[in-house]
Amino acid sequence: MRQASIRQAGPQLEVRNLEVRYNGIQALHGVSFKVNRGEIVTLIGANGAGKSSILRAISGLIRFTGDIVFDGSDLGPIPAHSIVGLGIAHVPEGRGIFGNLTVQENLHLATWQRQGKGEVEADYDRVFALFPRLKERRQQPAGTLSGGEQQMLAVGRALMSRGRLLLLDEPSMGLAPRLVQEIFRIIEDINRTGTTILLVEQNANMALRIAHRAYVLETGRVVLAGTGLELSDNPRIKEAYLGA
Incomplete structure (x- = not known):
């Protein structure tokens, strides 16, 4: 796999100060990030860090506070079925x-x-x-x-x-190593056709190899951000997520 070049087409998705609660317990604490048109952006972090909650909020499946803007549309008041119609596809x-x-x-x-x-x-x-x-x-x-x-x-x-934006939640979970390689190759192929991808993935090594940019979440907060290459070379990330 290659390290993809960074796209500069401007933000297609903007998430600002996103907060989510489940039964009074706060899962996301003021999360902010952006996804530029044509990028692969990955969210990495341990189980319970809030990654899936972000995708569910974008898709309209859970209530949230903060702002989620897709192609200029505020997703806050829009029901989930209409969000699909705007061009967001979610693979849970x-x-x-x-x-x-x-x-x-x-x-x-x-x-x-x-x-x-x-x-x-x-x-x-x-x-x-x-x-x-x-x-x-x-x-x-x-x-x-x-x-x-x-x-x-x-x-x-x-x-x-x-969908113009594809949300992928743990696409490699439970797959044999050979199929993991194939799924990530296909993700890159889909991106080359112009589809923007926001990827949540436990396999941080593979995810960072194909990502234009990445965000690291810990306990519902973004703690690091950078290109896939920068985070792959970060000693903290190597120790915590890449087995180095």
Whole structure:
């Protein structure tokens, strides 16, 4: 994998002073960061640091205080289904596929807000080009797929919504090392087509290798920020997250 060059197209997503509480317990403490158009930005940190809460707030799945702005739109008052319509696609931790539906039916679910059959068919072709195994299994119940194939389906379904910003929550979790390499290669391929990516990932080594920029969270706060290369070389990060 390569260390990607930094994009300079300006912020597509801005998060300012984000705070989230669960049953009175504060999970995020004034988190602020930005994601520029065309970047891969990764959030790293230990379990419970607040990474998934950030993605859920962006998607409208939990209540928050602070500001989240996407392409000039304040996401605070917008319901989750309308946030999808604005161009944000979320692949949650645990994949969230429908096991009783076929691969094709799972992909089709993501097109419910879209118009134009020709464009939808073109996106099926795009997903099947990225994930040939899904094409082979398009009529197979999703619940019978392997873990890696289910992760591919979850990413493919998000792509079918035509999101301009892709939120990925732990895409390598539970996968064999060979499939981890493949998933990260595909993430880079998706980014090269122009899709901005905000990545939450426990595998900090792999995430930093493909990231343009990264933020480190500890107990709900951003404690470090920099390019993927800078953080990979940071002694504190090496000791805490990279096994050095």
